[in-house]
Amino acid sequence: MLSWRDPLRTPARVVVAGVSGVGKSTLARRIADARDLPYTEIDGLFHGAGWMPRPQFLADVDLLTQAPAWITEWQYRDARPLLSARADTLVWLDLPSPVALSRVLRRTIIRSRTRVELRNGNTEPGMWHAITNSEGIIRWALKHQRTYRRTVPITARDHPHLQVVRLRSQREVDAWLAGPLIEQ
Numbered sequence: 001m002l003s004w005r006d007p008l009r010t011p012a013r014v015v016v017a018g019v020s021g022v023g024k025s026t027l028a029r030r031i032a033d034a035r036d037l038p039y040t041e042i043d044g045l046f047h048g049a050g051w052m053p054r055p056q057f058l059a060d061v062d063l064l065t066q067a068p069a070w071i072t073e074w075q076y077r078d079a080r081p082l083l084s085a086r087a088d089t090l091v092w093l094d095l096p097s098p099v100a101l102s103r104v105l106r107r108t109i110i111r112s113r114t115r116v117e118l119r120n121g122n123t124e125p126g127m128w129h130a131i132t133n134s135e136g137i138i139r140w141a142l143k144h145q146r147t148y149r150r151t152v153p154i155t156a157r158d159h160p161h162l163q164v165v166r167l168r169s170q171r172e173v174d175a176w177l178a179g180p181l182i183e184q
Contacts, residue, residue, distance in 0.1 A: 018093030021104025
């Protein structure tokens with residue numbers, strides 16, 4: 001695992017990977033602030049009204065990744081090849097399953113109660129949907145935890161230009177943000 005202390009690599013095009021609810025968007029915003037990178041939430045590009053996929057999603061990802069500097073989440077199977085090819089750094093939040101599950105539960109409960117607008121007029125569908133629906137966020141997170149442990153190493157192998165930073169605990173995240181991220 002490389003850190004950003006590598007003097008030959010100053011990251012400018014960054015993707016943050018991890019299962020739903022683990023803190024990808026939060027970390028991406030923190031990196032964007034620390035490195036002065038423009039941040040785009042990929043969910044906002046993907047979801048249209050009524051949680052329907054936007055037809056121009058991949059065109060928007062293409063446009064985003066043509067910029068010289070950017071940060072977003074490494075999500076959506078169809079977008080990952082483009083993101084991987086154009087990113088220079090992939091930060092992988094590989095936190096333990098209980099941490100990821102507790103975070104997605106807490107976030108879903110809060111969003112369900114407050115009915116806060118998330119993006120493009122959408123709100124959290126509610127706890128019942130999150131738990132019982134096969135596409136509900138909690139079941140989705142549980143089902144896809146192992147996906148990243150399989151796909152990130154394959155992506156790193158297939159894209160040797162990618163600098164991969166794997167963070168396995170909140171302590172590692174905080175130390176990395178305070179150390180390699182800030183020092184350059």
